Amino acid sequence: MSSEIPEDLWQAYCNTDLIFHIDGKGFRLIPDNNGDNQWPWPATIEQIAIISAINPFSEPSGSNEIPVLQASMQTELENLNYTFLQCIGTDPSNEWQEESFLVLNPDEVHLSRLCHDFKQYAYFLWTKDSWSVKSVVSSKVFRTNWNLVETTR
Numbered sequence: 001m002s003s004e005i006p007e008d009l010w011q012a013y014c015n016t017d018l019i020f021h022i023d024g025k026g027f028r029l030i031p032d033n034n035g036d037n038q039w040p041w042p043a044t045i046e047q048i049a050i051i052s053a054i055n056p057f058s059e060p061s062g063s064n065e066i067p068v069l070q071a072s073m074q075t076e077l078e079n080l081n082y083t084f085l086q087c088i089g090t091d092p093s094n095e096w097q098e099e100s101f102l103v104l105n106p107d108e109v110h111l112s113r114l115c116h117d118f119k120q121y122a123y124f125l126w127t128k129d130s131w132s133v134k135s136v137v138s139s140k141v142f143r144t145n146w147n148l149v150e151t152t153r
Contacts (some may be wrong), residue, residue, distance in 0.1 A: 005121045006140050009058055012091065013122055013133045014142040018050060019151070020087035023072040030092075031131050034148050035145030039128035045104050048126040050087060056119030059064050073118060077101060080110055089114040089124075100117060112136050 005013070018029040020061045022040065053073035054061040061069060077084050086142070087102040104113075111123045115136040122140075131146040 002078070005140060010133075010135075010142075011151060012084040012096075012122075013138070013143075015090045015091060015100060016124070016133070017092055017124075018087055018100075018124070019097075019104070020085060022085070028119055028149050028151050029126065029131065030147045030149065031098070031144045032147045033144050035131075035147040037128060037130075038148055040148060041104075041128075042136075046127065048124065049106040049108075050089060050100050050124035051103060051111060051114055051118075052098050053118045054088065058121065064097065070133060071108060073101060076114060076117070077103060080107075082106060082110075083124055143146055 015031065015033070017123050020027055020029075027040065048151050051073070053069040054066050083104045085102045087100050088097050090097045090099045108125075115121070115123055121137055122135045125134055126146070133142040135141070
């Protein structure tokens with residue numbers, strides 16, 4: 001794996017929103033320094049990771065590859081006994097979207113291994129206090145507050 005994430009790609013990671021559903025409601029997490037951090041999860045959930053299997057080394061996956069990569073990541077998460085949901089990482093304008101997994105109470109050692117196995121440069125970590133992007137190929141870390149808005153989608 002490359003020892004550095006290109007700066008334009010790192011900035012895209014740092015500006016990624018998250019779209020997901022819990023209890024039949026749609027939500028969008030937006031990185032925001034002035035965020036209100038209204039944690040929607042029970043107290044037993046201390047952190048959440050967002051990890052993807054598609055677009056290895058940030059190269060677009062073919063439409064035939066995506067289901068295979070997603071199924072493989074799902075199997076790995078199940079083998080690690082994680083509770084997880086499917087989610088979408090997206091840019092603020094929704095022009096780019098990437099299928100991902102929202103993993104409850106993960107071990108960061110497992111996340112790093114999964115990133116290496118699936119050729120991913122970074123993962124996202126969400127806590128009641130912050131939204132972070134953590135590189136697995138360098139020491140880069142981005143951290144901010146966040147807002148959560150309910151969506152109809």
